[in-house]
Amino acid sequence: MATPKIRSKTSTPQKSNHTPDGRAAPKPAAKPKRFKSAYTKAEMEEIFRRFSVQRPEPKGELEHVNPFTLVVAVALSAQATDAGVNKATRALFKIADTPEKMLALGEEGVTQYIKTIGLYRNKAKNVIALCRMLIDEFGSEVPKTREELIRLPGVGRKTANVVMSMAFGVPTLAVDTHVFRIANRLLMAPGKTPDEVEENLLKVIPDQYLFHAHHWLILHGRYCCKARKPECERCVIADLCRSPEKTVDVPAPLVELPQQLIGAAVE
Numbered sequence: 001m002a003t004p005k006i007r008s009k010t011s012t013p014q015k016s017n018h019t020p021d022g023r024a025a026p027k028p029a030a031k032p033k034r035f036k037s038a039y040t041k042a043e044m045e046e047i048f049r050r051f052s053v054q055r056p057e058p059k060g061e062l063e064h065v066n067p068f069t070l071v072v073a074v075a076l077s078a079q080a081t082d083a084g085v086n087k088a089t090r091a092l093f094k095i096a097d098t099p100e101k102m103l104a105l106g107e108e109g110v111t112q113y114i115k116t117i118g119l120y121r122n123k124a125k126n127v128i129a130l131c132r133m134l135i136d137e138f139g140s141e142v143p144k145t146r147e148e149l150i151r152l153p154g155v156g157r158k159t160a161n162v163v164m165s166m167a168f169g170v171p172t173l174a175v176d177t178h179v180f181r182i183a184n185r186l187l188m189a190p191g192k193t194p195d196e197v198e199e200n201l202l203k204v205i206p207d208q209y210l211f212h213a214h215h216w217l218i219l220h221g222r223y224c225c226k227a228r229k230p231e232c233e234r235c236v237i238a239d240l241c242r243s244p245e246k247t248v249d250v251p252a253p254l255v256e257l258p259q260q261l262i263g264a265a266v267e
């Protein structure tokens, strides 16, 4: 019977944590965090090609009449549904579609219009402060750069990205709750924070689809890959999807959707 070889404990030199002169070796620098998408470049192209066939001209569902009302609407939409914000802003924007008119309403006046929206007191305060800053520092115009936009009260990176994209046509990728969920659930661009997901998505979304990617992902998340229960049988990318949560492998027929369901079924 062959005797199993016993490896000598001294046969492999142990790594020393000390320098040759006996001092503790400095710790190696932390490696930059790497992320891995579950999809190849070709698969990402195919996923977004299908989204583009389904919704050739995707649009956001927040109602607005100019860049100013867009900033206000997006800022109000934090932790609220688009449908709920639209209900409140329809009347508000009819009488206050400029920073001057909004400022004239005052905090109490704005509050009366938006009190059906969560966190309305704080939001009304921010809207008034935002109007003041637009008038005092930006000649009543909405600024176009992210650095300037995020200086406005109540405007974070997500709002700035939405405004840059929708009002000024800059391809950005605002990460809202749907985009965050899809990127993680599909293992497309996993990340622990919206900023991390944004950074990772920007690396994997093909350039030619970047401009509309935000809306495609939101609409896919809102109407198909829903938070509680994804409707995989209606999903056009079911064959490509690598989510552990998916329930079917056969993709739904790829057709242009007749219309966007504005306001309906909004979570």
Ligand code: SF4
Pocket (backbone or CB within 6 Å): 186, 224, 225, 226, 230, 231, 232, 235, 236, 237, 238, 241, 242, 243, 245, 246, 247, 248
């Ligand atoms: S197959 Fe299911 S889990 Fe995957 S993207 Fe479609 S709806 Fe979401």
